[in-house]
């Protein structure tokens with residue numbers, strides 16, 4: 001197996017504030033960086049550029065629902081385990097966090113992780129409606145709630161907890177979050193108690209929230225109310241694009257991205273991933289069964305469901321069509337969010353794979369954010385009635401290389417507590433994507449090579465040997481640090 005021990009590069013590493021310095025990176029046989037030797041400036045022109053390899057903070061690749069979605073929609077939309085690593089490598093990513101594992105499915109998920117190669121993975125355990133969680137919230141026992149969360153995450157070997165539509169099932173959309181919910185407390189209290197518990201436990205990753213009213217016109221009102229309820233508490237908002245819709249005259253979608261971005265700009269305790277959509281066929285997969293039931297009746301009445309203690313998961317095929325006003329607005333809202341949130345450490349790349357489209361479409365998102373002309377070419381084709389609901393056409397910002405490295409890697413790694421990922425300092429894993437440069441910009445999109453833990457996994461044309469190295473699972477250790485999982489469930 002090819003083992004690289006050193007590589008000369010121009011290092012772009014936002015976490016170390018290196019903006020393209022010529023260095024020799026040296027790592028040991030475990031792929032851990034041990035030396036960073038400065039090189040003379042005059043060598044810089046010859047060297048490839050290295051950025052920390054991508055970290056996907058919110059995807060669905062190993063949970064029970066993924067297999068269900070593949071059975072329903074086929075392996076083009078939902079790749080088999082063996083294709084995941086090559087597809088991630090081709091877009092410069094080597095780490096991926098599955099955001100929706102039912103607690104009782106954890107042992108099966110571990111089995112699937114053992115079949116994976118070439119990736120570092122972790123997962124979040126679904127906890128909002130677990131009977132023990134509901135019991136402790138109802139009993140107003142914060143200590144009890146913390147113990148339950150520790151047990152759920154610890155037993156599953158997860159890195160944190162995710163909540164989906166807390167107290168939202170059966171609730172009338174757009175009603176106040178402080179109105180009584182189905183479990184004897186309001187959705188607002190449900191969220192606040194869980195976010196407080198995770199904050200008090202000092203876990204690296206805050207409460208990971210799939211909010212209420214996903215996809216509902218006008219849901220920006222709910223999202224802003226939720227943010228007010230949670231003000232001051234660290235939280236991560238998943239696939240935020242799907243939660244930032246205003247309501248146009250006549251009831252359709254309008255963009256609500258500006259108001260949410262404004263809030264986030266004033267609240268450094270909040271992070272989000274975009275949940276950008278890409279046009280084409282995919283399959284949606286969610287623990288939000290009410291939402292999935294609505295989609296199913298709108299899109300041909302096909303779905304597949306698994307039920308579990310936290311409600312279950314449902315898969316529904318879906319096509320994002322730029323000629324549909326709803327889909328055009330969703331596409332623009334995701335980009336508006338990413339462009340209007342000032343600090344790239346607060347907003348991360350995701351399509352909520354496969355919900356907004358496959359993760360292999362990340363190069364498109366990178367292009368749309370870095371090149372106003374590329375996104376405007378799509379935007380200009382939307383009818384006037386659609387453009388009127390958006391602010392995208394007025395946004396001039398283009399992401400810099402530095403900002404893109406934060407958005408795809410440094411930001412999510414830090415927020416997830418993955419200390420050896422998303423950076424290329426001493427002690428970090430030698431996980432890096434190499435890019436050529438044209439003019440003053442890196443050629444984001446297709447890396448010329450990718451290295452995971454010091455081994456080549458992608459050489460720009462085909463999969464390299466290192467791709468066959470086993471996957472690693474990351475979990476929250478009892479010390480409340482995210483570490484590689486040495487044991488097994």
Ligand SMILES: [Zn+2]
Pocket residue numbers: 058059060099100238239352355
């Ligand atoms: Zn998701």
